[in-house]
Amino acid sequence: MAYVAVKGGERAIDAAHAWLAAARRGDGTVPSMQTAQIREQLGRAVDRVMAEGSLYDPDLAALAIKQAQGDLIEAGFLLRAFRTTLPRFAAALPVDTAAMRLARRISAIFKDLPGGQVLGPTYDYTHRLLDFSLLEDRPAADAPEAGAHPGPAPRIPDILGQEGLLEADIRSDAEPFDITRAPLAFPAGRDARLQGLARGDEGFLLGLGYSTQRGYGNNHPFVGELRVGEVDVEIVPAELGFAVCIGTVTLTECQMVNQFAGSKTEPAQFTRGYGLAFGHAERRAMAMALVDRALRAEELGEALTAPAQDPQFVLATCDNIEATGFVEHLKLPHYVDFQSELETVRRLRATAGSAPGAGPPPGAVPPDEPP
């Protein structure tokens, strides 16, 4: 067989992309999906893509999901790459989650509390039975009294904090670290850590949070409060000098109340882990709160024994856009590195072969994985 150097990479790429577009569309006799349908009917997917793509825009997230054929990490990547090109014209004021227009609010530590327990639109307590009626296109049953949002409810730190039983909110006017504008360095402050977790991979955060519950850095968590609802986003334009509302976002906030700390001199109080996510994302917010608390181990004088307590391990690994890129880059050609390894192994074998029957010595250094 004659050797022909592979040429025409450009034509191959174009053809592959055309094929991809056809595969994305699928069977042409099935109606094409509208992004509005994705936005309205696949809301949890949209929320996840907005969180991991770090951009609150349900329409663009829906577009990204459509473009990525429902691959949510790919969709998050599309949104992230778009986000990075956007100009920044203002910074919002901190949002006030106490003023949230609640769709859901539960506490696991008090049977009742001001503002009450509001179940809201939750999968909790559903029986996980496939609902075959969804195979048919039937109009949805009316939800009971939609729009009956309960009034603002105080947050759990506002309740427990009064007695000093729970560590206070950190109040600071300092400019927060911005992981999208400055390289993350370790040790990282809590502001940088929370930003990294807020857009970390939901599955990875879930696994790490779960690992703390299974003994790898346990921090005795209670869901102090979990709330979902809309908050106003306000900015102060320089030419006005007062705050104006520029829109609303749906957020999920989790206040985890954890293992108390104290000493003979310091009165004991509960510590906190915090989770906040775009959209309705309870699993993400709770996992984030568990990991946030685990990452505070050093600050709180706890023994550092578990992966979830190691900021570099967690933050440098949790970003799924980075992770998927580097894992999938193994598909790129590595002929040159592999060739150099081939020559090394052949050389080593030639040397080792001079001793009869000599294999690699026990405990031989394993070859480095390809970069």
Place this chain on the structure above:
Amino acid sequence: MKGYNFAYLDEQTKRMLRRALLKAVAIPGHQIPFAAREMPLPYGWGTGGIQVTAAVLGRCDTLKVIDQGADDTTNAVSIRRFFARTAGVATTTRTAHATIIQTRHRIPETALTEAQIIVYQVPQPEPLYRLEPSRTETRRMHALSEYGAMHVRLYEQVARYGQIAISYDYPVMVNGRHLMAPSPIPAFDNPKMHRMPALQLFGAGREKRIYAVPPYTDVASLDFEDYPFRAGRAPHACALCGAQASYLDEVVTDDRGGRMFVCSDTDYCASRREQAP
């Protein structure tokens, strides 16, 4: 390209990159953190190199992009197209014609000149990461030039295998001060870095680090007096151009053990064949 700045990145981002590059040139081999941006190509596929190239690219530049030494590998094609599209610059496959060469895993066989810049794509800028995963700790080791652990690693290989067994990304000392990862080029290419007339820039996007080797800087591959550095290549001549000293790719030609060896540097190989009588 409509809607995007020249070479994709906005000028503020390029300025941030250039500041990091200037620092990197001032301290050869030292890793400078920079605020890497999300690029429209995946992390691990050359985003660091692309950002560095975007920061140094001008309208009059001629760009060459290689992956594994070849201009026609798909990722090289993709990156070359990216700049042709976003910057409209001239591109070439000829090493001698390029003013900027972005590369993954190779240094061209043709010697580079003072008029050229070579930009390396770097997956892992920290040469010590297999020995010490904590970046807080490796930063301290670099600050103190505490590189004994790497020498111990080489020594362990000599003790076990009778020789140093690192094939690529072979660690180098730059300017007698900083231990540096040359990126996963084969050890064969390491000697080309030593006192190279061209400016060498390194970009690691995912790890958010930039480093550099200025022209005519000493770059020494780590070794021992009694176990000197050896640059390995397949002991063959190129089946296409007959080159005796170029780095070779091994091509499997059948399922009965058939092999042929051809230059990994496609431009070098093609040029030699053109010049051949």
